[in-house]
Amino acid sequence: xxxxxxxxxxxxxxxxxxxxxxxxxxxxxxxxxxxxxxxxxxxxxxxxxxxxxxxxxxxxxxxxxxxxxxxxxxxxxxxxxxxxxxxxxxxxxxxxxxxxxxxxxxxxxxxxxxxxxxxxxxxxxxxxxxxxxxxxxxxxxxxxxxxxxxxxxxxxxxxxxxxxxxxxxxxxxxxxxxxxxxxxxxxxxxxxxxxxxxxxxxxxxxxxxxxxxxxxxxxxxxxxxxxxxxxxxxxxxxxxxxxxxxxxxxxxxxxxxxxxxxxxxxxxxxxx
Numbered sequence: 001x002x003x004x005x006x007x008x009x010x011x012x013x014x015x016x017x018x019x020x021x022x023x024x025x026x027x028x029x030x031x032x033x034x035x036x037x038x039x040x041x042x043x044x045x046x047x048x049x050x051x052x053x054x055x056x057x058x059x060x061x062x063x064x065x066x067x068x069x070x071x072x073x074x075x076x077x078x079x080x081x082x083x084x085x086x087x088x089x090x091x092x093x094x095x096x097x098x099x100x101x102x103x104x105x106x107x108x109x110x111x112x113x114x115x116x117x118x119x120x121x122x123x124x125x126x127x128x129x130x131x132x133x134x135x136x137x138x139x140x141x142x143x144x145x146x147x148x149x150x151x152x153x154x155x156x157x158x159x160x161x162x163x164x165x166x167x168x169x170x171x172x173x174x175x176x177x178x179x180x181x182x183x184x185x186x187x188x189x190x191x192x193x194x195x196x197x198x199x200x201x202x203x204x205x206x207x208x209x210x211x212x213x214x215x216x217x218x219x220x221x222x223x224x225x226x227x228x229x230x231x232x233x234x235x236x237x238x239x240x241x242x243x244x245x246x247x248x249x250x251x252x253x254x255x256x257x258x259x260x261x262x263x264x265x266x267x268x269x270x271x272x
Contacts, residue, residue: 005152006069007262008229008242009048012121015109016045025106026073028127030084039084045107046072049223050151050162052170057207062170063162065154070147070223071105071123074171077220079188082129089131089220090143103127105224117234124228124249130221134164150225169210171221177204183215229265237272 016022022045030037047053049070052062075081077089085101103125110118134144144164151159172180181204186196205212228249229242242265243249250256250266259268 004263005067006226006229006242007265007267008231008240009069011231012107012229013048015119015121016107018109025108027104027106028081028084029100029102031100039080041081043073046074046171046174046221048072049147049221050159050167052167052174055174058170058173059207060166060169060173060210062167066159066162067152067154068147068150068159070150070225071125072171072224073222074175075129075220075222076183076188076218077129078218082220085127085129085222089129090140091128091146092140092142101127103224111235119234120230120232122230122232123224123226125224125226127222127224130164130168130223132168132217132220134168136165147223168221169216172216172219173207173210177206178202180205180210180212180215180219183218184212232272234272239270239272241268241270242266243268 023042024045026041026043028039028041030039049068049072050063050066051068054061085103088101105121105123105125107121107123108118109120110116128143130147131140131143134140134147147164148159148162151162153159153161181202184199184203184205185201186192186194186199190197199214205215227244227247231240231242232238241253241255243253243255244264245261245266255266255268259266261267
């Protein structure tokens with residue numbers, strides 16, 4: 001991992017901060033019986049991994065002094081979204097369904113003067129569902145090492161010393177009580193006629209009750225590792241593309257001789 005943040009990161013953060021609700025659209029594709037089916041969902045952006053903002057309602061703070069370029073969201077492992085990503089956790093697991101973890105996230109930032117005009121960010125990358133207990137006995141050491149290599153310490157260094165269990169619990173605590181409670185709801189997507197399965201639907205989990213085992217077992221943090229970033233400003237118009245230097249996107253789009261290099265990324269202005 002580069003010692004400095006990705007060259008596109010601060011601009012993306014500043015645009016997301018202008019949103020009343022930081023949502024984005026995530027596109028995935030599932031494979032069933034040889035048929036590829038696209039899926040699009042609206043999700044809440046949860047920041048960059050290792051950089052949870054302070055939350056006075058969250059009694060479990062995350063790690064401090066770290067940063068990364070990994071975009072995060074949260075999900076329930078029982079949901080279709082998890083199946084679309086191959087029903088696997090960690091970076092070394094292989095899906096038995098043939099599903100791919102290649103995704104695209106899209107942020108739309110409307111103009112205050114005219115909401116029909118604005119800015120769009122499209123981020124392609126690899127998506128990984130993080131195991132709950134990376135640090136525990138028999139934990140996923142491959143995923144832990146992969147994350148540590150992509151974390152930066154503010155005073156220099158990588159993610160050595162990062163508390164992954166603490167980060168997991170902090171992400172859970174950063175959710176609203178109602179949303180935390182949803183992780184102990186009955187099986188998502190199941191017909192209501194089947195009953196609750198012994199679970200209590202619509203039961204919030206208070207800020208001081210973050211050890212609810214059923215909810216914690218279903219809750220997962222998910223990261224997107226960007227492999228191509230595209231920015232379109234319709235006010236300009238201006239369109240920029242960032243690709244990792246020497247990466248597959250740079251080669252496939254034949255961008256190696258264009259633009260400028262900043263750290264690990266090549267920035268190229270293209271026609272809108």
